Amino acid sequence: xxxxxxxxxxxxxxxxxxxxxxxxxxxxxxxxxxxxxxxxxxxxxxxxxxxxxxxxxxxxxxxxxxxxxxxxxxxxxxxxxxxxxxxxxxxxxxxxxxxxxxxxxxxxxxxxxxxxxxxxxxxxxxxxxxxxxxxxxxxxxxxxxxxxxxxxxxxxxxxxxxxxxxxxxxxxxxxxxxxxxxxxxxxxxxxxxxxxxxxxxxxxxxxxxxxxxxxx
Amino acid sequence: xxxxxxxxxxxxxxxxxxxxxxxxxxxxxxxxxxxxxxxxxxxxxxxxxxxxxxxxxxxxxxxxxxxxxxxxxxxxxxxxxxxxxxxxxxxxxxxxxxxxxxxxxxxxxxxxxxxxxxxxxxxxxxxxxxxxxxxxxxxxxxxxxxxx
Amino acid sequence: xxxxxxxxxxxxxxxxxxxxxxxxxxxxxxxxxxxxxxxxxxxxxxxxxxxxxxxxxxxxxxxxxxxxxxxxxxxxxxxxxxxxxxxxxxxxxxxxxxxxxxxxxxxxxxxxxxxxxxxxxxxxxxxxxxxxx
Numbered sequence: 001x002x003x004x005x006x007x008x009x010x011x012x013x014x015x016x017x018x019x020x021x022x023x024x025x026x027x028x029x030x031x032x033x034x035x036x037x038x039x040x041x042x043x044x045x046x047x048x049x050x051x052x053x054x055x056x057x058x059x060x061x062x063x064x065x066x067x068x069x070x071x072x073x074x075x076x077x078x079x080x081x082x083x084x085x086x087x088x089x090x091x092x093x094x095x096x097x098x099x100x101x102x103x104x105x106x107x108x109x110x111x112x113x114x115x116x117x118x119x120x121x122x123x124x125x126x127x128x129x130x131x132x133x134x135x136x137x138x139x140x141x142x143x144x145x146x147x148x149x150x151x152x153x154x155x156x157x158x159x160x161x162x163x164x165x166x167x168x169x170x171x172x173x174x175x176x177x178x179x180x181x182x183x184x185x186x187x188x189x190x191x192x193x194x195x196x197x198x199x200x201x202x203x204x205x206x207x208x209x210x211x212x213x214x215x216x
Numbered sequence: 217x218x219x220x221x222x223x224x225x226x227x228x229x230x231x232x233x234x235x236x237x238x239x240x241x242x243x244x245x246x247x248x249x250x251x252x253x254x255x256x257x258x259x260x261x262x263x264x265x266x267x268x269x270x271x272x273x274x275x276x277x278x279x280x281x282x283x284x285x286x287x288x289x290x291x292x293x294x295x296x297x298x299x300x301x302x303x304x305x306x307x308x309x310x311x312x313x314x315x316x317x318x319x320x321x322x323x324x325x326x327x328x329x330x331x332x333x334x335x336x337x338x339x340x341x342x343x344x345x346x347x348x349x350x351x352x353x354x355x356x357x358x359x360x361x362x363x364x
Numbered sequence: 365x366x367x368x369x370x371x372x373x374x375x376x377x378x379x380x381x382x383x384x385x386x387x388x389x390x391x392x393x394x395x396x397x398x399x400x401x402x403x404x405x406x407x408x409x410x411x412x413x414x415x416x417x418x419x420x421x422x423x424x425x426x427x428x429x430x431x432x433x434x435x436x437x438x439x440x441x442x443x444x445x446x447x448x449x450x451x452x453x454x455x456x457x458x459x460x461x462x463x464x465x466x467x468x469x470x471x472x473x474x475x476x477x478x479x480x481x482x483x484x485x486x487x488x489x490x491x492x493x494x495x496x497x
Contacts, residue, residue, distance in 0.1 A: 013323070014445055016491040021463050021475070028372045044325065070326045094326050120328050148485055173445070174489055175463035176477040246393075253390040254424050255380065258431050269431070270439045271424040275394050293410070296419035298490070300443035355445075 001189050002207065004038040004182045006068070006077060006115060006141065006169025011050070012043040014173055019052060021175035023059040032212040035179040037062025039079065039169075039195070044069060044092045046081045064192050067091055068115060073098035073134060074122040077141065077169075080110030080196035102136045111196045113167060115141040118154035125154050139165030139199060143181040143206040146171035165199070168206030180210045221322040222333040223358070225285045235317040237278040244309040247272065268307040273341055273350040274299070276315045283319045286335060286358070294358040297334060304341075304348035312344040320353060333358045366434075366472050366496045375460035375476060378429040382417060384452045390421045417450040422488040426478045429458040430492055437494040440473070444490030448482075456482045460492070471497035 007022065008015035019040070026035050038061070040047065045067060052063040066079045069091050076098065078085070085108050089096060098114075105112040117124035117140045124140060142155050143166075159166050168181040186203045189195050198204065221227060247268045251261035260267055282291045307313065321336040335356045341349040384402075391401045396418050399406035404414040423444050430439060450456060457480070464475035473495050480488035 016443060018464075024371050025463060028370075075326075094324055094331070121330050122326055122328060174477040174479075174491065176461045249393045253386070253393045254421070254428050255386075256428050256431065258435050260435070269424065269427060270442065271420065271427045274420045274423070277395060296446055298419070298443070298445040299423060300441075302441050303439055 001036045001185045001187065002034055002182050003062070003064070003185065003189065003195075004035055004170050004172070004179045005066075005079075005113075005167050006041050006144065007038045007172045007178060008042060008068075009040055011040070011045065011047050012068075012173070014043070017172060017175045017178070019055060019063065022172070022178045023055060023061050025175050025178055026061055027059060029179075029213075033179040033209055035061070035182055037064060037189070038178065039064040039066050041066040041068045041077050041169075044094070046078075046086060046091055048086075062189075064195055066192070069096055069101065070094040070122070071096040071098035071101055073114065073127045073131070074117070074119070074124050075115050076101060077113045077115045078105055078110055079113070079199065080105075080192050082109060084108045085110055099134055102134055106136055109193070109196065111138060111199045113139050113141060113199070115169070116144040116147055116151065116171065117141065117158055118151035119144075119147060123151070123154075125158055128158070133162065137162070137164055139167050141169055141206075142166035143168035143208055144171050145169065145177055145181040145210070146173070165202055165204065166206045167199070167204065168208065180208075180213065182207050182209065222324050223286050223290065223322070225283070225319075225322055229283065229285060229319055230321065231318055233316055233318045234283045235278045235280045235315075237276075237315050239276055239313040239315075242268070242307055242309055242311045242313070247307070247309065250275070265309065270301070270303050270306075272307055273301070273303070273313070273352065276313050276339075276341060278315045278317050278339070280317075281337070281354075282335070282356070283337065285319075290358045291356065294356050297355040297357040299355065300353040302351045304350055305343065307343070307349060311349075313349055314342050314344075316340045331359070366474075369462055369465065369474060371462055371465060373462040375429065375433050375462070375478075378425065378432065378458040379455065380425075381455050382421070382425075382452050384415060387415065387417055387421065387452045390424070391418055394418065394420055396420065412449060414451060417452060419444075419446040419488070422446065422450050422480050423490075425456075426458050426460075426480060426488065426490065426492070429460065429478070430476070430494060434494060434496065437474075437496050439492060440495050441493040442478075442490065444478070444488050446488055448485060448487040450480065450482050450487045454482055456480060456487075463491075468495065471495060
């Protein structure tokens with residue numbers, strides 16, 4: 001199953017993409033982008049209210065929800081968000097403690113995955129240059145569709161050195177960037193809790209579809 | 217929740233008008249010059265009775281672009297982060313554009329270049345007939361003050 | 365022509381080089397007095413590699429691309445994010461795709477992703493909504 005693990009809808013203040021727009025685009029481009037589902041990882045919030053089940057039924061594409069939060073080691077994707085996590089952490093805080101986030105999210109039934117690690121300031125690579133590595137990191141985002149030249153390549157060394165799992169996501173803020181990078185899992189993933197299990201199990205890989213598209 | 221936003225801006229200032237202005241009448245030459253400066257070729261932007269390219273409305277910046285609560289040097293060191301424009305009726309020669317500028321939103325986030333404060337000002341533009349010409353949300357990225 | 369335009373339709377790109385004089389001219393007519401647009405020296409003192417295009421100009425060039433594609437359409441909305449600086453004297457490319465098509469009274473509305481790239485990097489990205497009647 002191939003999932004785009006990092007996407008933003010209009011709920012994120014800097015995104016202009018609608019969820020329906022994403023689904024229409026994926027249907028149109030399904031020969032080039034074999035995406036089975038996407039995870040909406042909105043900035044600094046968890047969108048508990050939106051219910052996309054009717055869209056899943058209509059388009060046959062899975063829609064999961066997560067978050068992208070900001071920490072003292074850069075940005076982190078959080079999967080399996082639940083009430084206990086939301087009570088423990090203020091997702092709108094741009095200075096969360098990354099170690100506490102990694103550890104406590106795991107204990108509370110989720111998984112926290114540092115995203116775009118190769119990006120200046122908000123990526124793990126730069127922080128590891130002068131701070132102790134984080135404990136308990138299972139995976140990082142090797143392929144980010146919004147990264148600039150060289151940024152994804154920096155992450156390869158990080159993954160090799162620390163043995164992290166490698167995921168991929170488009171980091172889409174526009175409809176036409178959905179699915180350009182994604183993660184291929186060896187089995188079906190049924191819901192957010194199962195996504196956490198799948199990420200803990202391993203066996204997945206980051207996949208890159210950017211060359212398949214003439215456009216972005 | 218604190219009532220004070222970054223730069224010490226009081227929450228109650230959100231939505232407050234901080235500037236209003238009225239332009240001189242637009243001329244056909246103003247429109248031609250703007251279109252020509254972009255290499256536009258659409259005939260409708262030229263001639264004796266042109267309509268202005270949609271983005272012509274961005275010319276009307278008012279007497280001040282930023283809320284007085286925000287230090288001017290912060291703006292000078294900042295960057296334009298983007299705009300959202302809803303267009304109304306086209307601007308034509310003879311039109312007089314009235315602009316009202318309000319402080320719409322202030323928020324903080326982190327990015328490639330570090331900690332950033334975003335200030336959103338909303339401009340509402342109408343012409344002499346009271347018709348909406350455009351509504352522009354201007355987003356400016358500023359650096360927060362360094363901690364003492 | 366609008367009957368042929370569906371989701372996924374690629375907008376004919378605009379590929380140009382904007383000179384320093386073009387930037388000065390635009391900044392003058394658009395009443396943008398910032399010296400970072402007309403002086404390499406001032407721009408470098410501000411930490412930039414040299415003078416840059418005003419964000420407004422990038423936005424206006426995307427609008428030009430849309431007008432050249434569908435001159436009869438009305439631009440109802442244009443929203444962009446400036447993600448990186450754009451410099452004069454280097455090729456830039458405006459492009460886009462139709463991402464939604466909606467029937468409206470007496471016509472059709474097209475929602476388009478629009479992108480301005482320079483040096484292979486996305487510098488400005490956004491969405492435009494065009495109405496055709």
